[in-house]
Amino acid sequence: MFGTGLLKGLGVTLKHAMDTFNDDREAVPDRYRGSLELGDNRRVIQQPIDQEGLLTIQYPEEKRLLPERFRYIPMLIWDSEKHEDRCTACGICAKVCPPQCIWIVRDSDENGKPVTRASEFYIDAAVCMSCSFCVEFCPFDAIKMNHDYELAVYDRYPQLVYDMEELTVPLEYYAALWPTQYDEEQTRRREEEEQKRRQAEEKARRVATKNAAAKEPTAAGPKRSAAELQKLARERAAQRKTQTADGDKSGDDAAAAKKARMEELKRKAQERARQRKLESGE
């Protein structure tokens, strides 16, 4: 009979409407099952896979609970146990980055010799495609994906060009966002360190016995003792921390400082471009 198909279809919509209506009249509607109440209508929602009824999430009051592996913009890890940046400025992240949105300035010591530390680290978040290759290939677990996705600003430049300060987060932050992966990683790192320590001891013992056999007085030790180095690192870290703290005190100052830094970079780039032009005789 003409019209049965239509009626059948309308039955489906009616069923949907009734389901939602009934679901909404319950004390806890299906979509709020297992969600985290923050008060003031704000919730973090974890939609169960067998959810019925209305699926809409009232963003921004309500937000989804993000899965651990959610990836957005990278962040740099400050190792709070060792009080240092994990990043060694090896540049692998900048090399594997598909849109080439990472650029790094390697730090140098007072003699101008490069050291394994970054003095500048930029990520252009407007270019970043959230692929997480930098995380996959970082050998030092120094770069991870942040879950923070509400990044809207008025200007792309310089606000969306993140520098080291904006990118750096403490290890605990990462541990809270990525608990499973963090645990696995810590276990692995401890094992590796243990192995390294054992190897070093073994080597030291071998050297000692060899030296004893040769009956030679040991030559000059390392330029600085381990304790001295650690002290130095601590001082540097403290220094940097105060800098960061200063920056936090007045956001405007920090932005102005950053802008100035950017302007400086820009000026340098222009300088170089001019130089190149002169050299090429144009």
Added chain:
Amino acid sequence: MSQATAVAEPPVVDIRFEQELADAIVGAWAEDTQKAYMIAPDKILAVLRHLRDVEGYDFLSNLTCVDYKGYGGKLRNDVSERLEVVYRLYSTRIGGGPISLHVRVPQDETVPSATAVFPGANLQEREVYDLFGVKFDGHPNLRRILLWDGFNGHPMRKDWQEAYYEEDVKPFRSRHPKGEYAFHEDKLPWAKNTTYPTGWDPDSWQQPVAYVPVSQAPHHENEPHLDTESIVVNLGPHHPSTHGVFRMLTRVEGETILALEPEMGYLHRNHEKIGERNTWLMNMPFTDRLDYLNSMSNNWSYALAVEKLAGIEVPERAEYLRVIMAEFGRIVNHAWSIGFILNDLGALQTPALYAIEEREMILDLFEAVSGARLMCNYMRFGGVVRDLPAGWHEQATYLANDRLPRALDELDRLLTENEILKARGRGVGYLSVEDLISLSVSGPMIRAGGLAYDIRKAEPYGIYDRFDFDIPTLPNSDIYDRYYIRLLEARESVRILQQALRDIPEGEILGGKGGYTLRAPEGEVYSRLEAPKGELGFYLVSDGKTTPWRYHVRSPSYINLNALGPMSVGYKIADAIVILGAIDIVLGEVDR
């Protein structure tokens, strides 16, 4: 409804040519990776015709071009011609692998147009003309397609450089260790980066509309006594129910379409040029952005091509994971597609929203496993990048065994018997399946015309030969069947998912050497899979370096648009919107 399908035969390796074509083959190419025949330019049409009529290779799948200027490999030491036009043909009747043909062209020479034998070469030859500057003799409508007329140069040529050119190959040296990166905005502060072709004036130029109709002849001879006038209507850019920024240039008489030309390129970003600058691995997240509703299939297709080229093994568990992700992706795509066909018909929102309820849950699963809902970037050469998190398998099993079948049944009840849908869809947009094949159309469209051709059966990849599933077909080749075939295919996907989730073994998920540098051996490969929209293929040429020499995407959305004009002629202008909707295009893939 389903029927026995063409199952793979061993691919035909040698062509047996008649006497008069004996001298057509002038050599072979890339015999170590995927053998191709070198054909004399003046014989190419005869060879194509012979392959189509005698050998049964009726499907011109991929037509593209390679610029070998500055090629570093060893295979082309004594070759002077710069460009090579590449053809790949398949048989929809016997299945199996391709026949690959190359034609060498000096820089300013022309090639006979294959449109005389395969009308489906239309869009692909226009693309080659646009991006490489190769002219095709006898092409009915050889205009630029992705770029506009005022674009200077042919960007896929190796010596063409973009306005923000940095280096030929990534990683760029400016990023580390000195961090000397300069913003593009600063390099060209007044945006004086526009150049025009010589003798071309932007002020006097006018967009030619007079060429409509171009590739289809108007047919208003049937009522010569009426003094009517046809007019040109521009549908778009944007509206055609907003599948993206796309334009349909139509000539209508009353409401009847006399001719229709698709105009595209608004989202063009020269994906392929970027792909040639990238290392092999860097292209993986870029493929996500092609058909952004199905990043899993795109990843897989690219990974398949590179694995074939470099000979990388994939562990068992990774194969299962790939099948699971791709089939979930197919359901997501078909749900969207059904929703949009109904949207285009005027059934605004309700069917679309019902159709995508379960899509949200599948996307949640994608996010839990890969970290992103759409841009999954999940596959790597030799497997997948992350294993399933705790609880994923149970959730997916619940979806596949319980929720998805129920949801598809509900969609079926909601729509299939609907009299309005039948009235609008039956007999609209008809094109015979033979015409569709000759227009290089693939995917659900040809199965809705009655031909059971599915690459998962015809040339199985991955582990599809292990699963028990059918290829549904429908006989009518109209809008209604194109809607319904997608529902049936989603049901088959559910069947595959149930089997895959039941049988998935434990084990490794990533084979090969891993790492971020890959050097593929010199040669070329074309690899394809049955993406939800049709045949998605990647054509890769390697000269043994860390970046692809040529990276070409055979995107189903783009090539299926060949049929849009012929399908729409004679129907009403309101039907054209649905006809486009039923092709199921994604502009990220059309414009690349």
